[in-house]
Amino acid sequence: MIRSPFALVMLSLALGACTPSDPYQQVSDTLTTGVLLPAYNAWHEADRQLAASGQAFCAGEQGLAEARQAFLGAMSAWASLQPVLIGPLAEGNRAWQVQFWPDKKNLVARQVTALLKNKQALTPADLDQASVVVQGLTAYEYVLYDPAIDLSDAATKARYCPLLVAIGQHQQTLAADVLAQWQAENGMAWQLSHFPNDRYADAPEAVAELLRTQVSAIDGLKKKLGTPLGRQSKGLPQPYQAEAWRSKASLANLAASLATAERVWHGAEQDGIQTLLSDDQSALQQRINAAYTDTRQRLAALQRPLGELLSDEAGRTQLNALYDSLNALHRLHEAELAKTLGVQLGFNAHDGD
Numbered sequence: 001m002i003r004s005p006f007a008l009v010m011l012s013l014a015l016g017a018c019t020p021s022d023p024y025q026q027v028s029d030t031l032t033t034g035v036l037l038p039a040y041n042a043w044h045e046a047d048r049q050l051a052a053s054g055q056a057f058c059a060g061e062q063g064l065a066e067a068r069q070a071f072l073g074a075m076s077a078w079a080s081l082q083p084v085l086i087g088p089l090a091e092g093n094r095a096w097q098v099q100f101w102p103d104k105k106n107l108v109a110r111q112v113t114a115l116l117k118n119k120q121a122l123t124p125a126d127l128d129q130a131s132v133v134v135q136g137l138t139a140y141e142y143v144l145y146d147p148a149i150d151l152s153d154a155a156t157k158a159r160y161c162p163l164l165v166a167i168g169q170h171q172q173t174l175a176a177d178v179l180a181q182w183q184a185e186n187g188m189a190w191q192l193s194h195f196p197n198d199r200y201a202d203a204p205e206a207v208a209e210l211l212r213t214q215v216s217a218i219d220g221l222k223k224k225l226g227t228p229l230g231r232q233s234k235g236l237p238q239p240y241q242a243e244a245w246r247s248k249a250s251l252a253n254l255a256a257s258l259a260t261a262e263r264v265w266h267g268a269e270q271d272g273i274q275t276l277l278s279d280d281q282s283a284l285q286q287r288i289n290a291a292y293t294d295t296r297q298r299l300a301a302l303q304r305p306l307g308e309l310l311s312d313e314a315g316r317t318q319l320n321a322l323y324d325s326l327n328a329l330h331r332l333h334e335a336e337l338a339k340t341l342g343v344q345l346g347f348n349a350h351d352g353d
Helices: 005-017 023-058 062-083 093-098 107-118 124-128 137-145 153-181 203-229 250-266 277-302 306-311 313-340
Strands: none
Touching: 023 062, 023 153, 023 203, 023 250, 062 137, 062 203, 062 250, 093 153, 107 137, 107 153, 124 153, 137 153, 203 250, 203 306, 203 313, 250 277, 250 306, 277 313, 306 313
16 A cells, blocks of 8 residues: 555654653644644645646636635645744745745835846746745735736736746745655654654653744734734834735734644644643643633634724724734743743744844
């Protein structure tokens, strides 16, 4: 019987999990098989669909609505990775190749325009050598959604299509490379289940990195909401500083990230980080559970896109309440959960932004 690489990795990890292990190794094992690997596989599949969609759209075999749907799927899968952004994708400048945000000076539009002016017959190889600003989903979104780009016009479509195809191929190749590094012999998935190894001395060190990534991701969600809301600009809304403002997917992306963060906490089978808390720490567990529920429900209650909510006082009130809920969730992880588990958080990737 031929098994896929993913199936072989999952079988190897499952067999490894059968051996006696401490609670930290159990958490690292179960999160790897139940949360992390499925998220990376979903991202890879979404990018495969994005690449196929770009080619189909540019060949006239798919409409703009379908192309946009493929983009939204890729963007959601990428957002879902934020709370588990460890290992290969967090290294070597790879994450910037997927998404360029924040784009404070509209660099995406400017660099796309400059690239296509200089490379009228753009090839995937040209894109691979270009800036990360134009290699990822933010540039793809710009082409598909910016009102100044009329893709119903044949000449305009012919101008931008090589870029769409090249970005789709770049994302598919990147995702395939990262997933291969997860599934390889002695790769990232193996390193999260077999200790010691070149990356982690023991299971507590691996779980500590998972928690640090979780804390950083939740803090990143605060930034993605707080920046357009004006929390860092004296309350003056900055709608064009929102993530995915052109596609109006900002809140959907936030929800996708939050869902993965909650899965890291709960685990796929109630076997996540929460299991490391002892019975006498159940009060903290209940508070974190309640915080996730509060944030999730507030987000689900928002019935309008972020840009519309920013345009009136009632909407901004809802968004500020959501921000405060996210902040409470972040503080519980940063100040209490990390301390309880003895994890030193250190530098945050969002510090100083």
